[in-house]
Amino acid sequence: MNAFRRYHFLFLLLWLVTGSGWVFAAPDGVSFSRDIQPLLAQKCLECHGPDKQKGGLRLDVREEATKALESGEHAISPHQPDASELLRRVLSDDPDLKMPPKGDRLTSADAGTLRAWIQEGAPYSQHWAYAPLSRAPIPVVKDSAWGHNPIDRFVLARLEQEGIVPSPEADRPILIKRLYYDLIGLPPTPDQVAAFVADTAPDAYEKVIDELLRSRHFGERWGRHWLDMARYADSDGYEKDRPRPDAWHYRDWVIEAVNADMPFDQFTREQLAGDLLPGAAPGQRLATAFHRQTLTNTEGGTDQEQFRNEAVFDRVETTGAVWLGLTVGCARCHSHKYDAITQREYYQLFDFYNNGDETTYRLPPAPEALAAYEKAKTVHEEKAAALKRKMEAATLEAEAAQSAWENLQRQAEPQSTAAWHDLRLVSATASVSGVTLTPEKDGSLLAGGENPEGPVDYVLEFEAEVPKPLTGLRIEAITDPRLPGGGPGRMEGGNFVLSELSATLAGKPVAVASATADFSQKGWDVGTAFDGDLKTGWGISPQRGKSHHADFRFTNPVPAISPTRISVTLRQHYGQQHTLGRLRVQGITGDPSVLPPPAEMLVILALPPEARNPGQQKQLREYFQKKVHPPTVALADQLDQLAKAAPKPPGEEVRVLVQRTAEPRLTRILDRGDFLTPKEEVHPGGLSTLAPVKFRQDGRADRLDLANWLMDERNPLTPRVLVNQIWAHLFGEGMVRTINDFGVRGDPPTHPELLDWLAAEYRRQGWSRKALLRLILQSATYRQSSRHRPELDETDPTNRFLARQNRLRVQAEIVRDIGLSLSGLLSDKVGGPSVFPPMPAEVAALSYAGNFKWDNSTGADRYRRGLYTFFKRTSPHPNLMTFDCPDSNTTTISRQTSNTPLQALTLLNNETFAEASQALAVRALGWEVGDDASRITLLLRHCVAREPATAETSLFLDLLRRSKAYYDGHAEEASALTARHRAPNRPVSESAAWTAVARIALNLDEVITRD
């Protein structure tokens, strides 16, 4: 309390403006937490702090620092700088005495500060952020008519001190637009604006708030704020950056929790330790995915223990930033230079997460998904049953047909049945010297020697006695352990590309008519291996490491000649070692599409039917029905296909954390944060600046204890930090401007008592986010106009006193949402898997080795809200990044806002926004209004909520006139501009002119600004 009073007292004192901002000026000039504590932390505490007390001296505790030392000296003798050994040592030049013994000395300014502080009695005070919440009374103000709730009294009291009057309430259209933008991130319709303007009920404003807090879009808007902090993304990060197709389940959990107004303490417990809650429900286990948003490095040659540690570091540091408003990361390597966080304390926090293991959890299906599955299953079973019935009938017929087929088989082998014949190799040469082709025992050839990058042709000469006309050639690509990846190709991994096959028989070229293969690579079909084009050919990726074959069929069978000289040229021009590694060429007779029965069937067929045992009968029957008899073959195929298409039971695996119970890890301090140099062991614990952790069980500590500690009622820091985050979303700045730094280097709050009052209120209202929002939104402070006040440019250029609202550019996702919403294109679907709005393919190709394909979503998914855009960490959507969307590699407490030409280009020309202008034009042309001027007026009202000025309308009318004049004479351009959306029953030129106008309306600063 004392500390706070002191602080508060200081606060009433003057503020100074400097070039860089506000500097806090205290009457005595020295503040322990601001000036002395960082100095001690930087220069002294490593040896004279909580971890070590050299010479028996500890400087971070006043009683210790001022007591008589072993030497009899006093390090600090209050009010007596000259009797203080500390000061003597830091000023000494004697190498045996000087402090610190190594490294930079104190500057003379620092030494002066130290002296002044000792002179004042060396008071140790608590940094304001750690002090208990004040219970300052709600201030009394002169203008008691202004304001709606206590927030306004705190703000007004401050303004009155400065002699500033607050700004008037914003106009009603701006006010409702502000609420819509802030609470759901979507614009109100002109009708909603008009209704609010006309609503004279005293609670008209509150009704809008309540309606928006009930909207399911509220969870999207405020959930996204949380997802920034959760560093949520749809991929792993790092080089490989693999997709995480399950990530969206956590995103949806956040949206639902926010919509349900889950109390923030529960929200905390479930995300940090949902798995440890008694009888953890599926949602609670899913919630732990908060800390599974850490990056995963699957780059080749990584040490997974290194990156496991990295993830734990991130969990500690994210927790510190989100709940404590502190940069604890510095203490990973050394005790914090400014804030009272020791390296030991860092690893105490680390320990809570060190035994949180990464695992997956199968989500029970949602009732709808289960119902959908049951339904699909029934349909599927019905289809299967119908097919089986057909099959039964066909089987009966097949049994009748079987004896006829058997008779046929018993006759001489039919001409049409295919047979493959080995050929006798005469020579084998490769077009590139150094490449060898060595015959193997089985008649195949193994390529070896040089493995060139460029084209290689194999020329193979055979001599063969072919008993019947030769109908084609088979090329077998055979695996071999001596080949890269086991072959069959010589490329790393075993692929090859056969660009072109050609053959001569007895010196005459033979034409190939068709080819079939057991497998062809996508885009590398065997049918292109005889098309005369060396850029195409037959490949087998990803089925590398397996043998394959291709049958090339001649246009005209070559009559049997004996012996036949066959020359086969295999051209392989893809390059990069895509050549065959082991291969065999066979001659084909008969029709390769008509397969002879396999050997074991021939044996059975050779037996008289009555001599076959039941097993053989069954074998033959099945063979005939599945492979030979067309009706049953077709049905069997259909049954196969159907089985493959059987609906899968719902329920997905999600990444979560779970407590490690077997062989729990011991946590050690890591020297300079290096996991390879562990030092002494530490046990879980919190920061000494806050109340100690209460452990549920002696000797065991887990993440639930950590969550409880953060939300402990004895902790004043966390509610301050949380309230400040929410405040910042509504005012653009926190009361503590350094939203992510509540430490001694951060800014003190602009309204300390209000911050504390709200913090206490947040807790009192059961950590209800919606209640807190309602309170702030109802305040007159929030409702003020955002118009800048030139008369305050000197005294309060950055609006610390809150004499007005701030204007805020909306976030990246909301820029998109507003454009699509105004145009009527926006899909209002909430949740579900992430989507792929249009993006140029080459942007995605920039990811590692082009390993990622962005398939533009179609249908309604093309128009989903921005927060559903698939977030690929190494190649995120440019529309998001251009508008300062965080890269989600680390936690983001507050976003940057930039204002760049790329943003202008995006809004003017990007596919999504260009399409929105077309759709908006169609929409505007559908309004039943009188003339162009009225339509323009409505268009502007539609886009910016307020009534446009006459001058604005006439500027747009002028643009419309010019656009019409142009498109009346340029039909081609008009249809190009309206390619996706065009008003029915109107000339195309009119749609085009309105598109050109709508495009500019959508680019207005007000559209993407919360006024």
Add this chain to the structure above:
Amino acid sequence: MKLPADFLRQDLHATRRSFLNTAASGLGGLALGSLLSQEGLLAAPAAGTDPLLPRQPHFPAKAKNCIFIFMAGAPSHLDLFDPKPKLNELHGQSLPESMTKNVRFAFIKKETAKLLGTKRVFKKYGQCGMDFSDLLPHLATRADDLLMVRSLHSDQFNHHPGQLLMQCGRGSFGLPTMGSWLTYGLGSESRNLPGYVVLNSGRGSSGGTTLWQSGFLPSTYAGVLFREQGDPVLNLANPAGLPPELQRAGLDTLRQVNQARYDLMRDPEIASRIASYELAYRMQMAAPELIDLSGESKATLEAYGVNRADPPNGGRGKQGETAQSFSRNCLLARRMVERGVRFVNIIYASWDHHSNLDKELTYNATVVDQPIAALIKDLKERGLHDETMVVWGSEFGRTPLGENRGGNENATGRDHHPFSFTMLMSGGGLKGGQVYGQTDEIGWGIEDKPVHINDLHATMLRCFGLDHLRLTHRFQGRDFRLTDVGGKVVEDWLA
């Protein structure tokens, strides 16, 4: 109607020279007209709103622009710049266990790894006698312009963290890249092109877009990717069917309505938004002119090899017509620098030669050798060399040990090597014609004058007149800098 005085005055003041230069070359007629016609209205002084306005450095300096040629994937210093006869002599032998005991490798299996000599032939070039292997005949002719640093070392031995360290000064996410820091410190001379441009040849790198992120700095300082297909800058072209005259008319309408709003609300961000649209408009004209090489002489195009055939044996370094793309990017870099772009990052992956080293390194070296040599020569001939720093480098080097992944005995490549590697630099106030630092006799560790990447950055910043300790940004209570917690200026490099 009154102008949003906050921006245009600054805009014009700062950029009159380059702006008029652009206009003189036949560009920007409309934008120029629209700006100049309003100049007379610019009266009231106000704070600048363009964060990219040129700023004075901490102290006078020669370097104004940087072309950073980033060879992602880690080229082998042992086969390009750092001849080690002893390594060839010991080819096929194991290293003593004491040397590898505490060393981690990405892929090498220590127990059976053998030293791998080089097949390359080295010669000394220039008056300074700088070594280059036979793979870099063109660069070798620039020996007397080049500073060859053989004693770089890194802390990271995986690609993405290593690339982040090289670009951001630390192998972590969320930090600004070099180009961000330079534009943050110095702004940009160009008023119609981005201050920080990225060009990519071949396939994507491990780091993807994180290699030109602005981290905790605003996206104003993020690199802008110039593309080879479609618009040179994403979203540069008007929607199909929207002619330039309507673009101008639309932007005029937009400007006037936004300005009316500014007059009422007095929010400088509105003025800033108006300015950003004008810059966008100028970029719409300047960027296509920039990438249009039709004005370049045949001799220049040939020198850079813009139309040359792709070398054979591409491997992992090839994607499409890589050589032409790289040549073009080098030429574009010169054109950008001429037009005031502060930082150009040319990225070319991949040099990750775990196998097939000889063929693939030959390919990659052939892709980059001629155009970079041409670039340096061209910069000199145009008097731009002193103010333009050219840097050639990567995230780390490659091992003297052959890579025996999975125990494979037939090593044809090298593994990741953070303990020593080589970079090349020229111009921008650096002292060329010198070799700095020395590795041991097999090119493993550093024997003399080690240079950490933080030192490299500190020295680069110094050449631009920036004190790496003072170029900071407070984020989460910490004053961050490009050099993280390290960085020592290498005085010997300064001309």
